[in-house]
Amino acid sequence: MVQRRRLLDFLPHLILLIGVAVVAFPVYVAFIASTWDAATISNGSMPLRPGPHFAENYYRTIFIGTSSSTREPVGTMMLNSLIMALTIAIGKIAISLISAFAVVYFRFPFRMTAFWIIFVTLMLPVEVRIFPTYKIVADLKLLDTFAGLTIPLIASATATLLFRQFFMTVPDELVEASKIDGAGPMKFFVDTLLPLSITSVAAMFVIQFIYGWNQYLWPLLITTKDNMQTIVIAIKKMIVTQDALTEWQLAMATAILAMLPPVFVVVVMQRLFVKGLVETEK
Amino acid sequence: MEKRVVFNGRLLPYLLLAPQLVITLVFFYWPAGQAVLQSFLVQDAFGLSTEFVWFENYQVLFSKPEYYKSMVTTAIFSSLVAFFSLSIALLLAVQADRHIKFAAGYKTLLIWPYAVAPAVAGVLWLFMFQPSLGLVSQAIRVAGFEWNPLLRQDHAMTLVVMSATWKQISYNFLFFLAGLQAIPKSVIEAAAIDGARPARRFWTIIFPLLSPTTFFLLVVNVVYVFFDTFGIIDAATQGGPAKGTETMVYKVYSDGRSGGDLGGSAAQSVVLMVIVIALTAIQFRYVERKVQY
Structure with missing residues (x-):
């Protein structure tokens, strides 16, 4: 645009990437949580990578529903x-x-x-x-x-x-x-x-x-x-x-x-x- | 502005307007009228007789410290969300406005939270900041800070402010970006030739030229916090702890649900209507100068 400076070219990317990461983080955490089992989450030891229960959790959510609170699938x-x-x-x-x-x-x-x-x-x-x-x-x-x-x-x-x-x-x-x-x-x-x-x-x-x-x-x-x-x-x-x-x-x-x-x-x-x-x- | 050429028809225009007018009268004017009427009435404990009491319901309402508390809560909540979501969005929009690579990609990656339901946003942040198992709250605890939004009002307020800000950034970002792209590049180039550094160019040229957008967004953000954050509050804190995050809209809901005082609840609704009308009037006065209807 107006002037070219190496730092000024790099800084916008950095700020935007941080912005994108902060905006996406809550959804990432939610997705990770949806792939683990209840015990791992409730004792507070959930890692930041996907777990092995993806298919099982989504199957249960969509077709069966939660056991106590909402009942319907x-x-x-x-x-x-x-x-x-x-x-x-x-x-x-x-x-x-x-x-x-x-x-x-x-x-x-x-x-x-x-x-x-x-x-x-x-x-x-x-x-x-x-x-x-x-x-x-x-x-x-x-x-x-x-x-x-x-x-x-x-x-x-x-x-x-x-x-x-x-x-x-x-x-x-x-x-x-x-x-x-x-x-x-x-x-x-x-x-x-x-x-x-x-x-x-x-x-x-x-x-x-x-x-x-x-x-x-x-x-x-x-x-x-x-x-x-x-x-x-x-x-x-x-x-x-x-x-x-x-x-x-x-x-x-x-x-x-x-x-x-x-x-x-x-x-x-x-x-x-x-x-x-x-x-x-x- | 009127059309020169029109169609003839006696009955047809009324038939075309009928669906919208009927729905509007039944579901807008009738209930709004009921609210206004009820705010002037007092019912006895058994609902057998009603009495017209003029402004007594309003006097009672404005003599209650809880009502002022909900006003203060709403004011704090609105100003924090407006301040943070506007400044973060402006910072991001200024970066995306530079002619950098992937600008369109960043835009896509920043605007989607607009589509997330407020209640879902509340739940997402609640989960991260849940005192015992939340990822972020555990990190905070390791850092030696006792975090508990279920007990501390300021922590609960922080939680709802964060979720509401998160959702609103995308909207503000889009409008700031459009505003920035409308500023003529020649003005900025002229300043650069005069030797103004980027920060100075921003505060003396770009920011003042953006002020219409900023003002518009400020009003929109206040309206957003007033009415659209209900889901966030209900999902994340239910107005608690000890009514620490109970906004005026949330109070209408929680008072109305617990039942009893119909007149008082109606008076609260009327106060809110007056506030919306005032905010809408401000918005239109401003917008009118830019847009021709």
């Missing part, structure tokens, strides 16, 4: 988490696309009122209205259902704002051309607007999938049955405060399994992830 929970994350991501994108389409491409009474009603929800994260929302879900008999788990998290202003902003940049000539061709609004939406929005939709999907997969407080309240648990809330239940009872090797295998899908999405779709992150914050 983690495979079931991963499936629950996957259903929850996909429903939240797809649901959010679907309802936001059509509401943004309505706000941008139509003129009707109370258009801006509707927009503001949606906009204000940016300011009400689920944590601050947690018990009243819980009560409504309970009154609607939606406890322990996927509907109760996902629908209250589907509505959010972020995606609507993002799609509205994107639709604003779509040239008016495309609408005119569609109209000349005799296409109605829904045909324009499906044939012209959706194909143009595909990158924005994909970026949004990456962010919302992570958001949905990582939900904690809401599933904790809404699920009471063992077979409705998600993997993220199960990990915490596996950590028994009196640590003699905690099966750390299974808890850490569960932690690794809980991290894999969202981390995989971020690493593989890095470009979309960065785009989504930057856009949702505007």
